[in-house]
Amino acid sequence: MVNKERLSTGISGLDTILKGGLISGDSYLVRGKAGSGKTTLGLHFLCANLEEDSSRLFVSLSEPASKIARNAEKRLSF
Known part of the structure; x- marks a missing residue:
């Protein structure tokens, strides 16, 4: 099995469940009802590891x- 790089979701508990985060290079679809946290998840992911030089x-x-x-x-006040 190839060990792929993982990217933090910005949510430590979710990263634990995902064994380190989302797999780099893979595509993900997040869906759910209004108010379920889709936008919040996206914003946490965008703000995770901001010191890295990435798009x-x-x-x-x-x-x-x-x-x-x-x-x-x-939601993302640091």
Whole structure:
């Protein structure tokens, strides 16, 4: 079995369950009802390991940018 690099989700408990995080290079679909934490998970993932020199992309098809920014400020205050 090839040992693939793992990327932190930014949520330590989830990283533990995933045995280190998400597998680099794989694609993931996160789905759920409104308020289930999809956007929060995406924002935590984007903010994880910010010191690394890497590109990030956030895609949301249902929330305006102003709401995403407001949620990011509230939930990801460091």
